Amino acid sequence: MNINERILNFIDILGDLDDISKKLYLESPETWIDFSDKVSEQNIDEMVLFYASKYNYVSVLKFVNENKIINLDGPSRNKQFSSIRNHLIAVSKDYNSIDTYNYLIGNYEHESTSKMEKDTLEEKQNINSYTPVFLCPHCNSNVFENGYKVFEEISYNFSKEKNKSQEISRQRDSRVFCCNCNYNIDNVSVDLLENLCSIHNCKKCGKDLTEIGIDEKIKMKFNDKDKKFTSSVKTYNCPSCQEELTEYQAKYFNLI
Numbered sequence: 001m002n003i004n005e006r007i008l009n010f011i012d013i014l015g016d017l018d019d020i021s022k023k024l025y026l027e028s029p030e031t032w033i034d035f036s037d038k039v040s041e042q043n044i045d046e047m048v049l050f051y052a053s054k055y056n057y058v059s060v061l062k063f064v065n066e067n068k069i070i071n072l073d074g075p076s077r078n079k080q081f082s083s084i085r086n087h088l089i090a091v092s093k094d095y096n097s098i099d100t101y102n103y104l105i106g107n108y109e110h111e112s113t114s115k116m117e118k119d120t121l122e123e124k125q126n127i128n129s130y131t132p133v134f135l136c137p138h139c140n141s142n143v144f145e146n147g148y149k150v151f152e153e154i155s156y157n158f159s160k161e162k163n164k165s166q167e168i169s170r171q172r173d174s175r176v177f178c179c180n181c182n183y184n185i186d187n188v189s190v191d192l193l194e195n196l197c198s199i200h201n202c203k204k205c206g207k208d209l210t211e212i213g214i215d216e217k218i219k220m221k222f223n224d225k226d227k228k229f230t231s232s233v234k235t236y237n238c239p240s241c242q243e244e245l246t247e248y249q250a251k252y253f254n255l256i
Ligand SMILES: [Zn+2]
Pocket: 136, 137, 138, 139, 140, 141, 178, 179, 180, 181, 182, 183
């Protein structure tokens, strides 16, 4: 049964809340404390919904909405917005969270989204259609299509209070494996693969081109007739590793 077919219980969204919590911990440990307290008290408020929208976890929105825990059309604590829904729509748009955005506007079709908002989202969806490429050195499959995997080591011990085993630590292994052939791809990290997913980043070294800039290169060819170098081909390259931008990136940055 999928998420659209039934009303969710708190226990159903715990896994997603846990995922949000992990992301938030890396982003802002202080906010994370606040967030974790709310989750442990089962107190889902606008702040929790903010992060659910930011990280695109539609289950959490669906849970509060369908169990009538929060009226999404009620006033937002952020006075810039006329309702919680509008606040979350803005957050979803800012962070390109397509699922939460669609959920929030899908239940609200009578209040039409302005054309500009729709255009912006369509633009973002187009950007999403960009598929990065990283070829497995062993089987040559694109790991962004066929998948890559990492392992997590979870340690447990026995809790006398709870009378059952409990998780005491969790550590992610830094190795990356190709899902297609199980090869251990040793020249790549999860961080680099994540960086490659953004069209802003160099597809070889993963650096953010909007931060480090782009080199424009003109290849000069020697012309035998008049004994002069003349320019022939112009390319755009990453200033850090000299990798040429893809055609898709060059178009995205309005270079061609
Ligand atoms: Zn492979």
